[in-house]
Amino acid sequence: MPRTPPHHYASKVRKPAGFDSFWDGVLEQAAAIPLSAKTAPARLRSPADIETFEVHFNSLDGVRIAGWYCLPRERSKKLPAILTVPGYLGEPPIPLDWARKGYAVISVAPRGKLRSNDQFNPGYPGLLTHNITDRNTYGYKGFYVDAMRGLDYLLTRDEVDVKRIGVVGSSQGGGLAIVAAAMRPEIAAASAGAPYLCGFMDAIGLTSTYPYQEINDYLRLHPDSRKEVEETLAYFDGMSFAERITCPIVVNIGLQDNICPPETGYEVFNKIASEEKRLYTYDGHAHDAGSHEHSQIIDAFFSRHLNP
Amino acid sequence: MADNKPEDFEQYWGDTLGELAALPARPEIEAVPMRDTDSATAYGVYFTGLGSYRLFAYLSIPKGEGPFPALYYTAGYGSVVTPIPQGASNDIRSRHITFSIAARGSRNADKPYAASFPGLLTDGIENPANYRLRGIAADCVRGLEVLLARPEVDASRVVLIGADMALLTAGLASGASHVVAGPALLYKTLEMAEATNAYPLQEINDYLRLHKKAKTAVTRTLSYFDVRWHAPSIEATSLLKAGPVQSATDKIALASLTTAISGPVTVHESENSGYKDGLFADKWVSSQLGFDAPILPEHWR
Numbered sequence: 001m002p003r004t005p006p007h008h009y010a011s012k013v014r015k016p017a018g019f020d021s022f023w024d025g026v027l028e029q030a031a032a033i034p035l036s037a038k039t040a041p042a043r044l045r046s047p048a049d050i051e052t053f054e055v056h057f058n059s060l061d062g063v064r065i066a067g068w069y070c071l072p073r074e075r076s077k078k079l080p081a082i083l084t085v086p087g088y089l090g091e092p093p094i095p096l097d098w099a100r101k102g103y104a105v106i107s108v109a110p111r112g113k114l115r116s117n118d119q120f121n122p123g124y125p126g127l128l129t130h131n132i133t134d135r136n137t138y139g140y141k142g143f144y145v146d147a148m149r150g151l152d153y154l155l156t157r158d159e160v161d162v163k164r165i166g167v168v169g170s171s172q173g174g175g176l177a178i179v180a181a182a183m184r185p186e187i188a189a190a191s192a193g194a195p196y197l198c199g200f201m202d203a204i205g206l207t208s209t210y211p212y213q214e215i216n217d218y219l220r221l222h223p224d225s226r227k228e229v230e231e232t233l234a235y236f237d238g239m240s241f242a243e244r245i246t247c248p249i250v251v252n253i254g255l256q257d258n259i260c261p262p263e264t265g266y267e268v269f270n271k272i273a274s275e276e277k278r279l280y281t282y283d284g285h286a287h288d289a290g291s292h293e294h295s296q297i298i299d300a301f302f303s304r305h306l307n308p
Numbered sequence: 309m310a311d312n313k314p315e316d317f318e319q320y321w322g323d324t325l326g327e328l329a330a331l332p333a334r335p336e337i338e339a340v341p342m343r344d345t346d347s348a349t350a351y352g353v354y355f356t357g358l359g360s361y362r363l364f365a366y367l368s369i370p371k372g373e374g375p376f377p378a379l380y381y382t383a384g385y386g387s388v389v390t391p392i393p394q395g396a397s398n399d400i401r402s403r404h405i406t407f408s409i410a411a412r413g414s415r416n417a418d419k420p421y422a423a424s425f426p427g428l429l430t431d432g433i434e435n436p437a438n439y440r441l442r443g444i445a446a447d448c449v450r451g452l453e454v455l456l457a458r459p460e461v462d463a464s465r466v467v468l469i470g471a472d473m474a475l476l477t478a479g480l481a482s483g484a485s486h487v488v489a490g491p492a493l494l495y496k497t498l499e500m501a502e503a504t505n506a507y508p509l510q511e512i513n514d515y516l517r518l519h520k521k522a523k524t525a526v527t528r529t530l531s532y533f534d535v536r537w538h539a540p541s542i543e544a545t546s547l548l549k550a551g552p553v554q555s556a557t558d559k560i561a562l563a564s565l566t567t568a569i570s571g572p573v574t575v576h577e578s579e580n581s582g583y584k585d586g587l588f589a590d591k592w593v594s595s596q597l598g599f600d601a602p603i604l605p606e607h608w609r
Contacts (some may be wrong), residue, residue, distance in 0.1 A: 091425040094507060114424065254582070284588060286581065
């Protein structure tokens with residue numbers, strides 16, 4: 001049977017009634033934890049035009065989180081800033097490229113990534129289903145907070161203009177960008193590529209690829225847990241967060257994306273409440289979501305909104 | 309120092325493989341029921357590599373009568389190793405054995421050595437005997453031995469998949485019928501690093517910025533790993549994944565590598581599209597293994 005065209009797909013995800021109170025409570029809990037940030041120069045990773053620092057700060061459950069922080073060496077006034085959030089498998093890159101464009105930039109390693117995995121290390125595959133039957137202990141609860149603590153770090157920096165902060169990511173980073181833009185009013189502009197973590201329960205019926213396949217693996221061994229899994233994931237689904245986004249945002253998706261189905265990309269975009277939002281669809285592209293061409297669009301978007 | 313194959317290249321790798329051969333692999337296998345499917349059974353395999361280091365691999369074997377063709381995912385550049393690559397249809401496990409190695413430093417093989425990223429590419433780089441990639445290359449060779457020892461494997465259809473390590477493995481060991489790989493970090497490494505500021509190659513630039521006097525030693529070490537010098541030993545039928553047109557690794561730029569490979573070579577130039585490049589590779593593998601059509605992810609059908 002032919003597939004429904006992706007832009008006609010209707011997500012099965014419903015925002016839980018307790019969603020807002022749950023997340024307001026989580027963020028309140030996180031806000032009470034002192035950041036206790038340490039910022040150490042990373043001389044080896046600092047080329048002539050960029051200063052790179054290795055940073056660590058506290059997050060939920062007392063987990064110590066790592067990140068890379070880069071600044072252009074030549075700076076005479078406050079800088080706009082970028083929070084970059086990582087994909088599922090790769091390690092957060094050192095964001096020299098953003099610093100070179102005139103931004104203060106932090107690249108966060110949420111819990112479970114290397115350098116942030118001493119206290120929490122569910123592995124890969126594993127993270128996606130870690131404590132998946134309880135929203136209060138689900139692995140992504142802390143993971144989402146860790147990403148947003150990167151923003152808290154930026155807010156402490158004297159060189160950062162706190163009115164000009166953006167968030168950018170692709171794949172899992174795209175999902176995290178949606179979460180951060182939804183939950184934190186300090187985000188002035190957002191770019192989400194090939195967003196993962198959007199339409200979890202849709203995606204497991206639309207693809208047979210990892211990482212979403214982890215959920216199918218889990219449900220095959222634990223078929224009686226399906227209801228709890230669905231309930232938990234709705235609290236972490238970008239579909240549930242999207243209506244809280246009001247900042248300018250660009251989203252790009254690949255119409256042959258075999259990892260984050262384009263159906264879910266269309267649906268999460270449709271739910272975003274921002275007045276200024278634009279979806280870029282790339283036919284002939286998979287999970288790269290047209291990044292080769294789209295990177296210039298992202299640069300221009302942040303340049304317009306954050307004015308580096 | 310000239311950009312040449314070292315005079316003692318064969319000696320270096322002969323010694324390395326001799327050292328490996330002296331160590332029994334001693335594979336131990338355990339079921340991983342979480343990753344089973346209706347048509348395939350999943351396992352974790354532990355085995356010994358150079359320096360008595362215990363390594364790991366995910367192994368998946370189709371249910372039913374074998375032997376089956378095998379897809380061997382060699383070590384890439386990152387800490388995470390998954391049972392099959394992200395984005396591949398899980399259904400490929402219904403007709404192929406898949407073997408995905410965690411070489412030393414990667415998760416599941418990160419004790420006692422946990423590699424850092426960035427960092428791995430320059431770990432021990434001033435001495436060829438201590439360079440981390442020596443152990444990782446040997447790990448990939450050992451992985452092939454472990455895979456080929458499985459009675460379910462159709463030894464006439466074994467595909468090495470990956471990047472530099474797939475090419476090195478094909479050059480250092482016999483037994484693979486096919487290779488699907490694109491050089492990423494071990495092709496003219498210094499020259500490529502000088503032309504970029506993107507990681508992982510930026511690691512080389514970082515290192516040489518702080519260790520200016522090390523360039524000769526770094527050049528020498530890297531020369532043992534350059535895929536051009538391994539190419540003449542590659543007899544498998546190869547799909548070489550080149551960069552896009554006019555990039556530093558496009559078809560023209562890779563000519564010296566392509567022509568040096570002993571076996572038949574098909575070169576595919578990237579179209580800057582994971583879909584188009586992936587589809588080409590999947591069709592090529594399927595055709596080479598004698599199937600009518602590849603098993604594609606849903607959105608590629």
